Amino acid sequence: MxxxxxxxxxxxxxxxxxxxxxxxxxxxxxxxxxxxxxxxxxxxxxxxxxxxxxxGELINLYRVIKICPRQLMTALEGFEFTEAEYYRMRDLDRSPGFAALSDLERAARFLYLSKTSFNGLWRVNRLGHHNGGWGKRGRVALYRPDNLMEVHEALRTARxxxxxxxxxxxxxxxxxxxxxxxxxxxxxxxxxxxxxxxxxxxxxxxxxxxxxxxxxxxxxxxxxxxxxxxxxxxxxxxxxxxxxxxxxxxxxxxxxxxxxxxxxxxxx
Structure with missing residues (x-):
């Protein structure tokens, strides 16, 4: 399941x-x-x-999993589990270049921040910027390959x-x-x-x-x-x-x- x-x-x-x-x-x-x-x-x-x-970032994640789950897994391999990396990725939505990110890049960022933020949650402020703090943890599992593919299969017929x-x-x-x-x-x-x-x-x-x-x-x-x-x-x-x-x-x-x-x- x-x-x-x-x-x-x-x-x-x-x-x-x-x-x-x-x-x-x-x-x-x-x-x-x-x-x-x-x-x-x-x-x-x-x-x-x-x-x-x-x-919208959540829906984009699901769309990417539905269309190209293996590419998402590859993209997730490039992240570092450091405080500096966390805040670099978190603050991307404050920069003009954020709109130029591909759907795949946005989905990988979303999942990375969701897993490494404090309490493992996605939270935004009233400007739409992710405002969760660094979770102060080392390397965490961003996904389980078998489960990500199961989610992909479940989403295949979903709108x-x-x-x-x-x-x-x-x-x-x-x-x-x-x-x-x-x-x-x-x-x-x-x-x-x-x-x-x-x-x-x-x-x-x-x-x-x-x-x-x-x-x-x-x-x-x-x-x-x-x-x-x-x-x-x-x-x-x-x-x-x-x-x-x-x-x-x-x-x-x-x-x-x-x-x-x-x-x-x-x-x-």
Missing amino acids: AEPVVKWVGGKRRLLPELARRLPADMRGYHEPFLGGGALFFSLRPAQSLLTDFN LAQAHYSHVLVMARPGDFVYFDPPYDTERGEGSVGYTTTGFSRMDQQELWQVCIKLHRMGARWMQSNADTPFIRRLYRAFRIEGIHAPRSLAGDPKGRAAAREVIVRNY
Whole structure:
């Protein structure tokens, strides 16, 4: 089975059993508008899928893996695992020459920075510049050849696009299945930011709810992961809401990675 090639905020590897047992018995097409690490997609490998994310560098990585995985592996061999190399690569997006990089060069940079940054995460500031700090580690495995080829095979029939999540309204059809894994609501409602230049406020959560309503009315089935907050429970009260405990994996101190309350919401 293919596994995610990047660690992503809110990644779903640990929740796959919970998600898998709640999937519909059949689906015409598969859509994942907040793709991120794509754990659910890679575990299912549906024949017909549309995978989108607002992060263009992430989508570019997947396109390169889909088209030329072996060239990507070769490009990744050229990196040094030093602090100087890390910040040289990180700061490329501050220079005018960044736009001249090829898709392959951008994909290799993205994967290198994702693996060598602090906590192994991709984060950007509001100008779109990667702002993660050096992870202070030596050589790390940027990829596993067998898994990268499995990811390549999984993506061969998938359509990839950099797009806003509402794009699913244009592409989804009755009988299709949509999995939403948006930036989670927070107790104080200030929204979250990090993997794209924009945050995800409660106004965004309400707009996503409206997308879910429209999908429901057109006959598409959807499932959503989110934080278990009173706001989310009120917003989706007309649908099926189930609370679960999910292990945290992003705290700086491993001892502080306690389980968090989440919800899985479905319209079926």
